[in-house]
Amino acid sequence: FKILTDNKKIMSHLIHLSKITPRAENTSNILSFLKLSSSFEEMMKMERVVCSGCEKKRKYFCYECMKPMGDPALTPHLRLPLSVDVIHHPTEMLSKSTAIHAKIVSPDDVHIFEFPDIPEYNADEVLLLFPSPNAKSVRDIEDISKIKRVIFVDSQWQKTTRMMNDPRLACLPCVKIDAHKTVFWRYQTKGDECLATVEAMYYFFKEYQEKLKGEYNGEYDDLLFYYALFYNIIQEHYKSSLREFPIRGKSRRDDL
Numbered sequence: 208f209k210i211l212t213d214n215k216k217i218m219s220h221l222i223h224l225s226k227i228t229p230r231a232e233n234t235s236n237i238l239s240f241l242k243l244s245s246s247f248e249e250m251m252k253m254e255r256v257v258c259s260g261c262e263k264k265r266k267y268f269c270y271e272c273m274k275p276m277g278d279p280a281l282t283p284h285l286r287l288p289l290s291v292d293v294i295h296h297p298t299e300m301l302s303k304s305t306a307i308h309a310k311i312v313s314p315d316d317v318h319i320f321e322f323p324d325i326p327e328y329n330a331d332e333v334l335l336l337f338p339s340p341n342a343k344s345v346r347d348i349e350d351i352s353k354i355k356r357v358i359f360v361d362s363q364w365q366k367t368t369r370m371m372n373d374p375r376l377a378c379l380p381c382v383k384i385d386a387h388k389t390v391f392w393r394y395q396t397k398g399d400e401c402l403a404t405v406e407a408m409y410y411f412f413k414e415y416q417e418k419l420k421g422e423y424n425g426e427y428d429d430l431l432f433y434y435a436l437f438y439n440i441i442q443e444h445y446k447s448s449l450r451e452f453p454i455r456g457k458s459r460r461d462d463l
Contacts, residue, residue, distance in 0.1 A: 236390045237409075238435045242425030244283045247436050253277050267433065268311045270301045273319070275311055283429035287316040287412065288419075289357050293404070294370060295321050296362035305405035306361045308433035319361075322370050328379060333358060335379040336411055337371065342381035345414040352419070357382075357411060361404045384410045390438060405434050 253276065255264045260272030268275045268282070275282040291313070293306040301307060310317040320326070332355040334348070348354070358379065360367055371377060386400045387410055402410070412427040 237387075238390060238431065238438055241428040241431055241435055243432055243435065244429055245281055245432065247439060249278075249281050250436060251440075253281075267436070268307070270304070270307045273307060273310045273314070283312045283432050285313045285316075285427065285429040287313050287427065288415065289316070289412075290355060291317045291408065292326070292356060292358045293317065293319045293361050294325055294358060294376070295319055296360075296366050296370065297321050298366070299362055304361055305403040305434055306359065306408075308405045309408050309430050312429050312432055322362075323373060325373075325375060327375055328356070328358070330379050332356060333379055334382040335376060336360070336384070336407060337367075337381045338383045339371075339381040342383040345382055345384060345411065345418055348382060348418070351415070359404055359408060359411075364401065382411075384414055403434070405430060 250267065253266055255266045256276050257263070258265045258269040258272055258274075258276065260274065261269060263269070263271070265276050267277075291309065293310075295301070295304065295306065306317075306319060310319055332353065334354055334356075335358045337360060345351070358376070360370055362370060384407065387402060387406070388400060389402045389406055409427060409430045412430065413423050416423045416426055
């Protein structure tokens with residue numbers, strides 16, 4: 208099940224397998240208010256091209272080589288205030304990972320590691336985003352200015368136990384973000400507050416900025432550039448076919 212390659216594949220897979228809630232039609236969701244530095248107009252015209260790295264045809268970006276396709280100027284280039292390490296579960300398909308979105312727009316600051324091949328960390332300079340019983344809210348971190356890196360676990364919830372029991376992660380201080388409703392389109396059973404990985408990144412940096420500066424003015428909205436792009440592609444598909452979003456009683460996939 209590979210997505211993000213071209214419009215036909217996106218539609219055939221996402222629309223067939225996804226279950227989109229009524230919130231997809233609600234213009235009050237966070238994607239409606241993003242201050243993105245690039246528009247979707249030219250991106251929507253893109254055709255599949257051969258990736259110079261893996262020599263496979265891709266559209267928008269290559270999730271294996273982790274680089275944008277076509278004109279690089281169409282993709283935002285974002286610098287983050289902290290280094291980001293994504294710990295990716297080895298059984299999860301990279302083609303389905305929204306963490307790749309962050310890597311494409313912030314290639315200098317986002318690093319993806321496949322568990323268990325992960326670095327050793329200095330617990331005094333790192334935060335691990337995970338809602339453990341002892342996790343502190345971002346606003347309650349006393350000296351957040353000393354933090355140099357934040358770690359995100361890229362996995363379905365039921366697969367996180369083994370990862371979090373790894374001594375290299377178990378010793379790290381955990382941080383949590385406020386509860387937010389996901390707008391992710393993939394099916395899951397854990398509830399609307401289980402965010403896609405890139406959503407969790409966005410909300411962390413939003414709260415981080417509010418902690419440091421007292422307000423957030425869209426500085427890290429570009430983290431959701433591709434996320435919003437694919438969300439809009441799905442909406443346009445339904446609009447063009449004069450179909451309503453199906454109402455489901457359950458929510459989407461339980462990525463962190």
